[in-house]
Amino acid sequence: MTVSHAPPQSGTPEISVEKAPVAAPAQAPELEPLTSTRARRTRVPRWLRRTTGPLLLLALWQLLSSTGALPPEILASPGTIAGVARDLIADGSLTQAMGVSVQRVASGLLLGAVIGTTLALLSGLFRVGEDLVDAGMQMLRTVPFVGLIPLFIIWFGIGEAPKIAIITLGVVFPLYLNAYAGIRGVDAQLIEAGQSLGLTRWGLVRHVVLPGALPGALTGLRYSLGVSWLALVFAEQVNADAGIGFLMMQARDFLRTDVIVVCLIVYAFLGLLADLAVRLLERLLLQWRPTFTGQ
Amino acid sequence: MATDLHRPVTASGAAADAAPETAPSTAPETAPSTAPETAPATAPETASTSAPEAAQGPAAVRVQGLARSFDGRRVIDELELTVRPGEFVALLGRSGCGKSTLLKILAGLDREIDGTVLVPRRKATAFQAPRLMPWKKVWRNVLLGLPGRPGREVAEQVLAEVGLDHRADAWPKTLSGGEAQRASLARALVREPDLLLLDEPFGALDALTRLKAQRLVGEVWQRRGCAVLLVTHDVEEAVLLADRVLVMEDGVIAHEVTVGLDRPRDLTDPRFAALRGELLDLLGAGPGTAHAA
Numbered sequence: 001m002t003v004s005h006a007p008p009q010s011g012t013p014e015i016s017v018e019k020a021p022v023a024a025p026a027q028a029p030e031l032e033p034l035t036s037t038r039a040r041r042t043r044v045p046r047w048l049r050r051t052t053g054p055l056l057l058l059a060l061w062q063l064l065s066s067t068g069a070l071p072p073e074i075l076a077s078p079g080t081i082a083g084v085a086r087d088l089i090a091d092g093s094l095t096q097a098m099g100v101s102v103q104r105v106a107s108g109l110l111l112g113a114v115i116g117t118t119l120a121l122l123s124g125l126f127r128v129g130e131d132l133v134d135a136g137m138q139m140l141r142t143v144p145f146v147g148l149i150p151l152f153i154i155w156f157g158i159g160e161a162p163k164i165a166i167i168t169l170g171v172v173f174p175l176y177l178n179a180y181a182g183i184r185g186v187d188a189q190l191i192e193a194g195q196s197l198g199l200t201r202w203g204l205v206r207h208v209v210l211p212g213a214l215p216g217a218l219t220g221l222r223y224s225l226g227v228s229w230l231a232l233v234f235a236e237q238v239n240a241d242a243g244i245g246f247l248m249m250q251a252r253d254f255l256r257t258d259v260i261v262v263c264l265i266v267y268a269f270l271g272l273l274a275d276l277a278v279r280l281l282e283r284l285l286l287q288w289r290p291t292f293t294g295q
Numbered sequence: 296m297a298t299d300l301h302r303p304v305t306a307s308g309a310a311a312d313a314a315p316e317t318a319p320s321t322a323p324e325t326a327p328s329t330a331p332e333t334a335p336a337t338a339p340e341t342a343s344t345s346a347p348e349a350a351q352g353p354a355a356v357r358v359q360g361l362a363r364s365f366d367g368r369r370v371i372d373e374l375e376l377t378v379r380p381g382e383f384v385a386l387l388g389r390s391g392c393g394k395s396t397l398l399k400i401l402a403g404l405d406r407e408i409d410g411t412v413l414v415p416r417r418k419a420t421a422f423q424a425p426r427l428m429p430w431k432k433v434w435r436n437v438l439l440g441l442p443g444r445p446g447r448e449v450a451e452q453v454l455a456e457v458g459l460d461h462r463a464d465a466w467p468k469t470l471s472g473g474e475a476q477r478a479s480l481a482r483a484l485v486r487e488p489d490l491l492l493l494d495e496p497f498g499a500l501d502a503l504t505r506l507k508a509q510r511l512v513g514e515v516w517q518r519r520g521c522a523v524l525l526v527t528h529d530v531e532e533a534v535l536l537a538d539r540v541l542v543m544e545d546g547v548i549a550h551e552v553t554v555g556l557d558r559p560r561d562l563t564d565p566r567f568a569a570l571r572g573e574l575l576d577l578l579g580a581g582p583g584t585a586h587a588a
Contacts, residue, residue: 189424190426192404193420193428194428194439194440195403195404196402196419196420197482197486199439203440207428208428211430211431212430286430287466288432288466288467288468289430289468
């Protein structure tokens with residue numbers, strides 16, 4: 001019940017009664033200045049602050065290598081690694097391996113994304129789909145997908161197929177789970193509003209359910225990307241004759257820690273690039289969402 | 296603006312999740328409301344249900360013997376309600392008395408009902424929360440669900456009517472509470488409704504914004520001439536805006552108070568205060584009971 005229009009005469013005496021005891025102690029409270037966060041933030045540029053940590057680590061590594069505390073057969077020095085990387089790029093073996101690996105991830109990711117999204121739509125939008133699909137997915141998801149490699153080799157041989165299959169399998173589940181949760185988590189009030197606006201069933205899916213599920217689906221995609229590189233590492237250690245994993249296996253046989261580290265860096269770099277792409281996609285598709293950016 | 300064509304809100308106990316029927320393609324809804332256009336589509340449906348009471352004159356809402364239960368508990372029980380075309384009716388009641396349920400039924404969102412409910416084909420709802428789709432810009436929100444492919448200028452026109460044309464390109468989450476509520480109102484108005492259903496639309500606004508929004512709704516109603524059913528728990532708001540105030544209790548319309556004051560209404564008018572007091576008494580929250588509660 002609102003009483004926003006209470007008669008004024010009842011309000012005035014009350015205020016004066018309340019004021020009297022407050023006014024009595026004339027002691028001034030201690031004041032402290034609230035500093036602006038803007039001033040603090042602009043002092044050191046963000047990119048500099050963010051690169052300082054890794055650079056310090058790199059410097060420490062180089063120092064340990066130069067002083068001999070870190071022998072090269074355990075871990076090569078950053079300087080050596082940079083040189084090896086330059087050589088590998090110059091003779092084309094690294095770029096070729098990267099091409100093969102990226103192609104594997106892309107195929108597996110695409111296949112997994114299509115399967116995962118389709119299944120999520122089926123079980124998210126239709127109750128029949130949920131009954132048929134979800135139970136099976138929840139069951140299969142507990143199987144460690146890497147454990148299926150032997151089975152996949154028997155089924156698909158040792159060519160590209162088992163490698164792509166392993167990546168696909170790893171990608172499907174995070175995407176499915178998040179997209180499905182996204183669809184089911186769409187605000188029921190918005191659905192009701194859409195109904196009251198006269199949207200058809202398909203209109204509701206298109207204008208309300210799918211855009212509402214997008215944040216969840218994109219989170220799933222980011223998880224999937226992480227898993228896809230992980231799956232690639234596993235897949236490429238099995239009977240590979242090309243790719244970064246193959247390069248690494250070769251380097252292991254010759255105790256070349258420098259080449260191994262270069263390959264690891266390439267993995268990390270590719271993963272970073274993929275993550276950047278999804279972030280960009282998020283920024284593009286989720287413009288409407290005001291996000292907390294931290295302090 | 297007045298139309299006596301009605302479409303019954305069909306009960307659908309079994310298919311609870313059935314989507315409401317959308318506007319049939321026979322009648323372009325954005326066209327000026329010439330009643331005959333909709334006649335072929337609705338005549339067969341209304342003939343059987345509304346024939347007996349057709350003699351009572353035009354109505355924008357006609358409800359007879361309406362009942363709605365939740366888990367065996369009757370929230371609405373044999374409710375009767377008639378709203379005349381162009382009439383502004385406020386519906387008061389304590390929380391949980393079923394007034395929001397009634398509004399949902401009239402909006403066609405709740406169809407697990409018994410009884411007869413006749414509402415205009417063109418009706419629109421504004422909810423307590425603005426319920427704008429956060430992923431659509433304001434002007435796209437306004438046009439959402441309209442048949443055909445209406446242009447942006449349609450949205451801008453109605454946004455101008457609620458004083459929000461400058462925010463047409465904004466994302467809903469960047470709007471203030473009052474702005475979002477006005478966008479929600481624009482989204483309802485663009486449908487040119489014969490019946491506008493308002494579910495506590497000012498409940499979440501601060502006092503000053505609420506006063507402005509109330510005035511806006513009053514102006515829009517006078518300009519458009521549509522029937523309005525305003526569900527509220529604010530007695531003052533009801534007396535300020537409505538021609539007739541209904542008080543809901545135990546699932547039926549228990550009391551009815553006609554507000555005969557001239558518009559624009561003056562909050563300081565003693566007759567205004569008298570009506571307010573009367574309604575507060577009916578709600579069991581009069582001056583005598585206020586402090587006890």
